[in-house]
Amino acid sequence: MTSYSFFLSYIPFIAEGALWTICLVGGGIGLGFIIGIPVALGQVYGGRTLRYVIEPYLWFFRGVPLLVQLFLFYWGLLPSIGFKLDPLETSILVLGLRSGAYQSQIFRSAMESVEKGQFLAAMSIGMSRGQAMLYIILPQALRISIPGWANEYAIMLKDSAICFSLGVMEILTRARYTAIATGMALLPYLFAGIFFILLTNLGTGILNMAYKRLRIPGSIGV
């Protein structure tokens, strides 16, 4: 068996890592979305107390390197409060908390870009603040957020490779194992790179399509 065909036999192994990567990114983006929307609402409409809670959160998750956050949560924080999560779960939690901080800022600027007058108009026909938010502001803000969201996806996808440091069986971890097993470096890492490119373009492609389809007719943009 030549070393090339030996390597080829590892491709499904690396490819399976794509599922783990999708799991990391899907979980991270999903959790980030669930966190990001209320954080953005709190920042735009909340009182001072709420802002005191939100500020340190943003400050920490946007200010500390992902690798440090992963180690801190996996080796430090979670064990110290007696909480046991496996590497994949910890990674999704950290990616989600971090993404929530970034996504909240995407939503926040999107919400602020919907004219305040529309909110007043909604109130003037008798809507409550909650209804105005739900039926008028959010449907527009979510659409405006899609390009920012595509960006966040592309960034998180590549950041997720850092989770190899906890031994999550994603693409890079498997490429590394393959490199060790085959004694080759170029091909395994090249393939890892190709998988990341494919996943990036697939995801941003889908989001761009959604953006075009959901775009409000006549508005500025693509």
Next chain:
Amino acid sequence: MLEVENIYKSYGNVKALNGVTFSLEKGETKVIAGPSGAGKSTLLKCINLLIKPDRGRIFLEGEEITSPNTNISKVRQRIGFVFQEFNLFNHLTVLGNVMIGLTKVKNMPKEEALRRAKEALEMVHIEEDLWDRYPSQISGGEKQRTAIARALAMDPVLMLYDEPTSALDPNLAAEVLQVIKELSRSGMTSLIVTHEMSFALEVADEMLFMFDGRIVHAASPVELLSNPKHELASRFLRLGGGNGFLG
């Protein structure tokens, strides 16, 4: 039908409203004129409770709406408000803009809301081929007429217009003024802030002149034209409203 009693509103040291009192009978139309900063917009927004006055009371059909246990949403449904900048909901079609208050606020079944919305759009002369367009696909005049229909659909007892044509070219303003005039003539109780002098004289039962947060002069158009003794009023007539009036 509307009684405004001694309304005060300050922003820091700035007194936006400094004791405003007036009333409006059912079917009546009054126009509020005055330089910018006189408190005209603030007054209108106090009446539909978008701004909470510091002091004073407002009654709508005999019921005090400034009392703390007022159902604000119910009051706002009875008062149509038309904004200078239209403030249409950009993600909804013309029809969607008019229907959403009916379906979400009044919880009307869809077919009934649709029928009611169509009636309102016909009242403001928005033709059927525009109903599926989005706000960015129609003209300014069409936007403002859609905004009027959105307010009318809620079946209000009173319409408030806050400089409804200030953001429009004169030719587009004319179609909006025409609609407001028709509604007023058909008996809709209306309170209009405008700089359009000839329109004001034509449509108003009484003109209220505001300055520094007070109504400084009130007169019917006939009285004004025959005897414009108040300085503000005569300046309004001389300069033809609009920007000249602001100087």
